[in-house]
Amino acid sequence: GAGVSQSPRYKVAKRGQDVALRCDPISGHVSLFWYQQALGQGPEFLTYFQNEAQLDKSGLPSDRFFAERPEGSVSTLKIQRTQQEDSAVYLCASSLYRGLYNEQFFGPGTRLTVL
Amino acid sequence: AQSVTQLGSHVSVSEGALVLLRCNYSSSVPPYLFWYVQYPNQGLQLLLKYTTGATLVKGINGFEAEFKKSETSFHLTKPSAHMSDAAEYFCAVSVNNNDMRFGAGTRLTVKP
Numbered sequence: 001g002a003g004v005s006q007s008p009r010y011k012v013a014k015r016g017q018d019v020a021l022r023c024d025p026i027s028g029h030v031s032l033f034w035y036q037q038a039l040g041q042g043p044e045f046l047t048y049f050q051n052e053a054q055l056d057k058s059g060l061p062s063d064r065f066f067a068e069r070p071e072g073s074v075s076t077l078k079i080q081r082t083q084q085e086d087s088a089v090y091l092c093a094s095s096l097y098r099g100l101y102n103e104q105f106f107g108p109g110t111r112l113t114v115l
Numbered sequence: 116a117q118s119v120t121q122l123g124s125h126v127s128v129s130e131g132a133l134v135l136l137r138c139n140y141s142s143s144v145p146p147y148l149f150w151y152v153q154y155p156n157q158g159l160q161l162l163l164k165y166t167t168g169a170t171l172v173k174g175i176n177g178f179e180a181e182f183k184k185s186e187t188s189f190h191l192t193k194p195s196a197h198m199s200d201a202a203e204y205f206c207a208v209s210v211n212n213n214d215m216r217f218g219a220g221t222r223l224t225v226k227p
Contacts, residue, residue: 003158004158022120033215035217040219041219042119042121042207042217042219042220043159043205043217044217045214045215045216048214052222053198056214058214059214063220091158091159093158093159096168103161103164104161104215105158106158106159106160107158108156108157108158109158110137
């Protein structure tokens, strides 16, 4: 596709439910990033992949959050036992190579609402 | 650790007026600085970035920003606002390859 796509675009979950958010990066992009954007805030870094390797997961807020990219392309962010504070927009971004000289292209995000 | 402060969560200008969105950063090492724009229901789009070299950076849609180390600022400007500029703008800073820190954003409204 032409850009980064994310699915679903909207997700409503009951507290305690597990959710899985999908990111399809731009084809051929090596780097993939996940961000969490709370209402009225800027995106906050969650985790980073280079190909299939998760090189940085320092931003994941708890062990309920898990991300994978098993084949180095599509990535899934999984949140177990969702809590109300997990409500946010989850953004995925990809870039051709590692490094800030390479622009990060963002997807439209998945808006997660936990009731 | 690096951080970004955007002064003013909402800015309103008239069409044709100067746009000035303020961003101050904190970093212990030379930073890379970015401005992103987010239109409703769309992903963030890079407007411009400063890495090294010339401190005045020109971006898309007529926007530019100037890196001022002495003031730790990277304000975004556009000489003449257009209705299509109405969006949310985010300043971001990074000192390594993976960890980008964003400000809280400034919502720009353009009045006809």
